Amino acid sequence: MTISVVLFDLDDTLFDHRRSVELGITAHRISLGGDLADADPTVEFARWNGLEEHHYHRYLSGELEFLGQRRERAKDFVAPYGIELDDDEADAWFATYLLEYERTWQLHDDVLPCLEALTPARFGIVTNGDLEFQQSKMRATGLLDRVEYVIASGAIGVAKPDPAIFRHACEVFGVEPEAACYVGDRLRTDAVGAASAGLLGVWLDRPGVATPDELTDASAAGVPVIRSLAELPPLLAS
Numbered sequence: 455m456t457i458s459v460v461l462f463d464l465d466d467t468l469f470d471h472r473r474s475v476e477l478g479i480t481a482h483r484i485s486l487g488g489d490l491a492d493a494d495p496t497v498e499f500a501r502w503n504g505l506e507e508h509h510y511h512r513y514l515s516g517e518l519e520f521l522g523q524r525r526e527r528a529k530d531f532v533a534p535y536g537i538e539l540d541d542d543e544a545d546a547w548f549a550t551y552l553l554e555y556e557r558t559w560q561l562h563d564d565v566l567p568c569l570e571a572l573t574p575a576r577f578g579i580v581t582n583g584d585l586e587f588q589q590s591k592m593r594a595t596g597l598l599d600r601v602e603y604v605i606a607s608g609a610i611g612v613a614k615p616d617p618a619i620f621r622h623a624c625e626v627f628g629v630e631p632e633a634a635c636y637v638g639d640r641l642r643t644d645a646v647g648a649a650s651a652g653l654l655g656v657w658l659d660r661p662g663v664a665t666p667d668e669l670t671d672a673s674a675a676g677v678p679v680i681r682s683l684a685e686l687p688p689l690l691a692s
C-alpha cells in the first residue's frame with residue numbers, strides 16, 4: 455500500500471475527548487451543589503453526551519453557531535432540575551464547565567508510538583469543529599507540532615461525512631486521494647465518508663462496539679476496522 459499522507463480525526467481518535475468530558479461534567483456538576491451534585495454520575499454523563507451529540511449536530515448542520523450549541527447544552531442539562539438559565543448565565547455555566555474539561559486534556563496512549571512508527575509519512579487532522587478550539591486541544595497535548603495541516607469544518611464550511619472535506623484535505627497536501635488514508639472513530643462520518651472520497655478509510659473502533667451490520671457496511675466500503683492505533687502501521691505496511 456503506498457500511503458504517504460495519514461489523516462486523522464481528532465476527538466476520540468487521537469484526543470481522549472470522552473474521558474475529559476466525563477471528568478469535567480462530573481466535577482462541574484458537583485461544584486454546583488444541590489440536586490445536580492447528588493445525581494447519578496452515569497446517568498448524568500450519558501445525558502450530557504446525548505445533549506452534546508444533539509446540539510453539536512445542529513451546529514454542524516448550520517442551525518446553530520458554535521457558541522450557540524454550547525449555550526443550548528447548558529440550558530437543557532440543568533432544565534430537569536428546575537433551573538432556567540438565560541443566555542449570559544448559560545455562557546458562564548459552560549465556561550466554568552470548560553475549565554474542568556480542559557484540566558484533563560490528554561492524547562490516547564497509542565497516538566505518539568503510532569506517529570513514530572508511521573514516520574516519515576505526513577500527518578494531518580480533518581475535524582468537525584471550530585478551528586481555534588480544536589487547535590487549542592492539539593497545542594495543549596503537543597500534537598499541533600506533529601501535523602502539517604489542520605482542516606476544520608468550521609473554517610471551510612463543509613463537514614464530514616461530505617466527501618468534499620476529505621478531497622479538500624488531499625488538495626491541501628497536494629496528493630491524490632489514493633495516496634491518503636483517514637482514520638476516525640465514527641464509521642459513517644469518518645471512515646465511510648473518507649472512502650467515498652477515494653481515500654483509504656479506516657474505522658478505529660476502540661471500545662469494540664461494532665455490530666454485524668456495521669462490519670458489513672465497513673467491508674462493503676472497503677474500510678478496515680482496527681481496535682487500536684497500534685494496528686495502523688502494520689495495516690498500512692501490508
Ligand SMILES: [Mg+2]
Pocket residue numbers: 463464465466467638639640
Ligand atoms: Mg471523533
